[in-house]
Amino acid sequence: MIAARLKQTLLDAGFALVGIAPAVSPLGLGRLQDWIQAGYAGEMSYIERRQHAYAHPENVLPQVASIVMAAWNYQPQGSPAGFHESRQRGRIAAYAQLPEDYHQWLKEKLQPAISILREHFPNDRTRTAIDTAPLLEREYASLAGLGWFGKNTMLIDRQQGSYLLLAGILTQTDLPPDAPHQTHHCGSCTRCLDICPTEAFPQPGVLDARKCISYLTIEQKGLPAEPLRKGIGPWLLGCDLCQDVCPWNTKRQKVWSRAQSTNEQQLTTVTDNETSEAALVEAENDPSLFLTISEEEFQQRFGKTPLERPGRSGMARNAAIVMGNIGTCDDWPAIEHGLADSSAVVRSACAWAAVELALREPLLKSIAETALRNRLPLEDNSLETSATYRELQAALDRLTIPPA
Template sequence: MVSGEGKIRGDLIRKEAFNLGFDLIGIVPLRQLDEHKEHLHSWLDKKMNADMFFLSRDKDKRTDPRKLFPGANSVIVTGLNYFPPILQDGDLPLISKYAYGEDYHFVIKEKLRKLLDFIISLDPSATGKICVDSSPVLEKAWAHEAGLGWIGKNSLLINRERGSFIFLGEIFLNIDLESYTQVQPDYCGNCSLCIETCPTGAINDNRTIDAGKCISWLTIERKSEIPDEFRGKLKNRIFGCDICQDICPWNNGITPHKTDQFRISDDVRKMSLEEWKNLTSEKFEKLFRRSPLKRAGYKKITDNIKFVTD
């Protein structure tokens, strides 16, 4: 084992994480996140989770990760930039930037698996559980704790140098690790641009989102038709929404990502409005086979196109 005081050195893990392409990493001891309990429960009690009932099912596991990962002692939190080097034409049906390329779950899980293998090579007694936005984990709270940034008024994790177009991932480990964290203060200050700019008024004043009003939920998760009250408010958004990130001053001049899998293909970027309107299920399958758009499915996407273009 390569360690300091019997623990694997944090700088070795950081170095390997950067080699694997991660932009941010922090390491913290596991603990109960009791201070988030009230906030989470009140958000759920007010039904701000829309129909995402799975969020209330596992609420105790979210604040007590040992219920989810018995024996876990440390958490590694990683951040991977997804701000695109090339953007879609803003007048065409818009896909959220996180969905330009391949589904991030696969890309990040593969990197985290390699990071875990590296840790096991240093300490064969190590075991870990990888999470990417799917387990009941308070990802942003852990990212804040691990020094990756602060939770902005738009409810997203913001890093002072990297902005907020960041995918988070975690490894919950059974071993103790040398902690490596520098908690970032809240740099939102008096700004409220995201709250003022959100076209549907979905941002609450306590750094949470009313999911039922958020364009991301409406265009991705909502099973039934988008209600008429939102007509005109989505502009040309057919999958997700970046408005509260695009407006955030901390995203001004950020460096684009270097992850090839997150690039938008020319075939998608060059689609005309007519091609979007006439999208067939065969073409959808071909273009978005490995994309997050598959999660919404052909019918939802074509309904959304109709909703914003009719």
């Protein structure tokens, strides 16, 4: 049977879960529209622009009949998510610690199954979808029986947890679909909701991206609103908190202690890029480096990693916020250097971080005040238009004006 062969081929390639969904309109289309209407997409305007395309997979591949959905488990070893506070000062989400672009190597992992389809159906057209096409992959993964939507909106499987990268093959071949996943196993648990430091979940199963740390450190171009900055904590890029505490992931960690699965062994092989991996470790150990390296140095160290997406200025902004949250006196030179950065958003972030550092380290108060006063005249002094000027002035006010 062709469907069984396709599934086994993908499992042999290293995918943890495989299922087949019919190419129908997604059941969650209405939820997506409500989510957009509520403004939860924030600056991700491309979602609204492509809203009509999400209505049916035929907008991705004409005459599509079936969607083969596969999930790759990327959960790292360790607890939680490999984070050791004694060794690292910053955190990078687990998916972003993969030293290679997962889009490309997952696409390559799908190729053996595509070859089988072409072998049996020479006229068949296919298209892969790995979170870049206008396709609601989680909807089709659930429709293919791969899992349910947790209260943190993540797709969860009882054995594999939620650390899953989804990949799909759209095909014009009509394949027998699997039974959809119709049960939920979160029960009364609210750990994922309770741990979110920015309160990004207005209700179970709904994410306000504008408050999500992943959005704030990756998608947002400007400086996060002041009330959200402390919630970012040590996160340089992305966030895994709501996955760290999920019982279905902690249960899987116990399995790790007994034996490493074939899937994770293959993942290690696929992402064997020592240079990129060393750069990511360096970033977690010393986040302040993003405030001092040049664009050229950034590309050399991180150009082939997921950190390239927010770019040097985005990572420098994130680093300043992290230093404002957990930095020490040793980080002051990097913050001071960042106050003269070519990027206005980095200068703004460093102004905020300078105050946070000074409030924790009284010896820095006069030094920070002098640095801010020296920088202020160099900014646009039009208070109506310059966000950076206002950020610097607000920072100075916090240092010099006694609280009421």
